Amino acid sequence: MAGTLIAARRPVIAGLGITEMGRVYGRSAEDFAAAAVRLAVADAGLDLSDVDGLLTNAGLAGGVGLGLQRRLQLRDLRVLSEIQSYGASAGAMVSYAAMAVQAGMADAVVCVFADAPLREGLGSSAAYSRPRPAVGFDGQSRHAGLTSVSARYALAARRHMAAYGTTSEHLGAIAVAQRAWAAGNPLAQMREPITLADHQASRWIAEPLRLLDCCLVSNGGVAVLVTSAERAAHLPQPPVHILGWAQSHPGYPDAGESSFGLESGAARSGPAALKMAGVGLSDVTVAELYDCYTFTVLLSLEDYGFCAKGEGGPFAASGALAPTGSLAFNTGGGQLSSYYMWGMTPLSEAVIQARGHGGERQAPRNDVILVSGNGGILDHHSTLVLSPYARG
Amino acid sequence: MTAMTITRDDASAAFFDGTARGVLLLRRCDDCGRRSAPRTLTCPACHSARLAWEPARGTGTLASWTVVHHRPAGGVPAPRTVAGLVQLDEGPWLHARIDGIDPSGLRAGLPLTVAFDRPLDGEAVPVFQSAD
Numbered sequence: 001m002a003g004t005l006i007a008a009r010r011p012v013i014a015g016l017g018i019t020e021m022g023r024v025y026g027r028s029a030e031d032f033a034a035a036a037v038r039l040a041v042a043d044a045g046l047d048l049s050d051v052d053g054l055l056t057n058a059g060l061a062g063g064v065g066l067g068l069q070r071r072l073q074l075r076d077l078r079v080l081s082e083i084q085s086y087g088a089s090a091g092a093m094v095s096y097a098a099m100a101v102q103a104g105m106a107d108a109v110v111c112v113f114a115d116a117p118l119r120e121g122l123g124s125s126a127a128y129s130r131p132r133p134a135v136g137f138d139g140q141s142r143h144a145g146l147t148s149v150s151a152r153y154a155l156a157a158r159r160h161m162a163a164y165g166t167t168s169e170h171l172g173a174i175a176v177a178q179r180a181w182a183a184g185n186p187l188a189q190m191r192e193p194i195t196l197a198d199h200q201a202s203r204w205i206a207e208p209l210r211l212l213d214c215c216l217v218s219n220g221g222v223a224v225l226v227t228s229a230e231r232a233a234h235l236p237q238p239p240v241h242i243l244g245w246a247q248s249h250p251g252y253p254d255a256g257e258s259s260f261g262l263e264s265g266a267a268r269s270g271p272a273a274l275k276m277a278g279v280g281l282s283d284v285t286v287a288e289l290y291d292c293y294t295f296t297v298l299l300s301l302e303d304y305g306f307c308a309k310g311e312g313g314p315f316a317a318s319g320a321l322a323p324t325g326s327l328a329f330n331t332g333g334g335q336l337s338s339y340y341m342w343g344m345t346p347l348s349e350a351v352i353q354a355r356g357h358g359g360e361r362q363a364p365r366n367d368v369i370l371v372s373g374n375g376g377i378l379d380h381h382s383t384l385v386l387s388p389y390a391r392g
Numbered sequence: 393m394t395a396m397t398i399t400r401d402d403a404s405a406a407f408f409d410g411t412a413r414g415v416l417l418l419r420r421c422d423d424c425g426r427r428s429a430p431r432t433l434t435c436p437a438c439h440s441a442r443l444a445w446e447p448a449r450g451t452g453t454l455a456s457w458t459v460v461h462h463r464p465a466g467g468v469p470a471p472r473t474v475a476g477l478v479q480l481d482e483g484p485w486l487h488a489r490i491d492g493i494d495p496s497g498l499r500a501g502l503p504l505t506v507a508f509d510r511p512l513d514g515e516a517v518p519v520f521q522s523a524d
Binding site: 147156253 | 431486
């Protein structure tokens with residue numbers, strides 16, 4: 001008897017849910033997660049009773065996990081797992097949902113991320129630099145001054161600068177370009193244009209990273225629903241085909257031969273995902289790149305091959321990334337300017353662009369969309385290739 | 393910035409026994425001889441789990457660094473810490489505070505030597521200073 005793996009079950013994203021976002025208080029991460037799932041399911045024209053798969057990714061506040069099944073009273077789930085590779089999780093979740101659908105393991109898999117790190121009255125930087133006891137080898141790092149994610153990322157940025165001559169102004173070009181894109185995004189938290197001078201005047205967080213090199217912090221949730229193209233043909237939204245996916249986790253050694261700061265997992269996950277999709281980098285018309293820091297974008301551009309290794313700074317400074325430039329990139333403003341929902345930020349904007357729902361920021365050519373995810377301190381990477389069109 | 397007290401755990405106990413004696417300990421693989429960072433538990437070269445402790449020379453160079461600006465408080469400039477990624481001469485990397493060097497003097501490859509911060513409470517902690 002033939003098995004149930006059906007090659008013709010092409011996976012698509014058929015639902016997208018984005019909750020109220022930003023400085024929204026009085027709701028837990030689980031509250032946001034449940035709301036995002038409801039929104040995604042409604043967007044897909046389905047009911048919660050149609051959901052037979054659920055993948056969850058928790059942020060700093062935790063509280064988003066297997067318990068979401070009971071929270072939403074979902075029955076007989078055929079897929080249910082907590083996924084965690086930090087910023088790479090969204091890409092990973094979508095790939096697992098896609099494979100579950102391809103295998104006939106489930107028909108409607110929701111992938112959700114939500115977080116509520118912001119507390120009323122506390123600055124946003126408090127969320128990602130919370131004090132914790134300095135114990136053991138991590139204590140050694142904290143004693144060194146590495147008490148925040150930003151400080152650890154700054155070591156990566158500095159290494160790149162020392163190796164390739166990248167400058168703070170190069171990073172600023174990325175911040176300025178993304179803010180310009182955000183002007184066209186009604187969902188963005190920060191839409192006022194900034195100049196390079198504004199970037200250079202923003203206070204140091206951990207040199208060489210300034211305030212405007214660092215992403216926002218947001219309370220909220222985002223979910224997507226993955227199903228088969230055949231099912232999606234009966235559903236209200238234009239389907240977003242999931243053509244390729246890959247991950248790369250470098251496992252940098254604590255030693256001189258490490259490529260930490262010089263090369264990220266994008267160098268491997270990018271080509272792998274593009275190969276699965278049957279396209280080349282030159283076919284990519286929209287790039288939604290994880291941008292926890294401007295530096296993350298710069299490194300990703302090099303590693304994907306949009307420019308040569310070490311040339312990310314000049315490439316950014318050339319204006320290529322601006323709305324008037326050659327690459328439709330972080331079209332919603334990204335995590336730097338729109339909202340910080342880890343990997344769901346670039347993914348949600350990619351879905352909007354693929355559907356043709358980008359409004360004044362809609363990329364005119366949206367046929368191949370690259371979506372990246374970075375987790376930890378460049379430790380985890382995922383790439384997705386999405387398209388309004390099925391592969392030929 | 394308040395002084396930071398470091399507490400040992402099981403994995404770091406031998407390392408902090410070393411710092412208490414003014415010794416910076418590294419790992420050395422019993423099977424292939426590769427030296428690795430103190431927190432290593434599997435040899436990065438041969439995957440052996442048999443790692444011994446060995447004193448380092450205590451010298452290295454600056455592989456990367458960041459000047460961390462702590463929260464400014466009411467008109468007073470933010471205190472700063474120079475956090476370094478030190479490449480020990482034996483090869484392994486270690487995070488350590490860089491003391492006694494003006495940030496304008498920091499550069500990749502700067503020669504460094506270890507010293508030990510000995511707070512009143514908690515463990516003695518390696519820091520690095522200019523080797524010159």
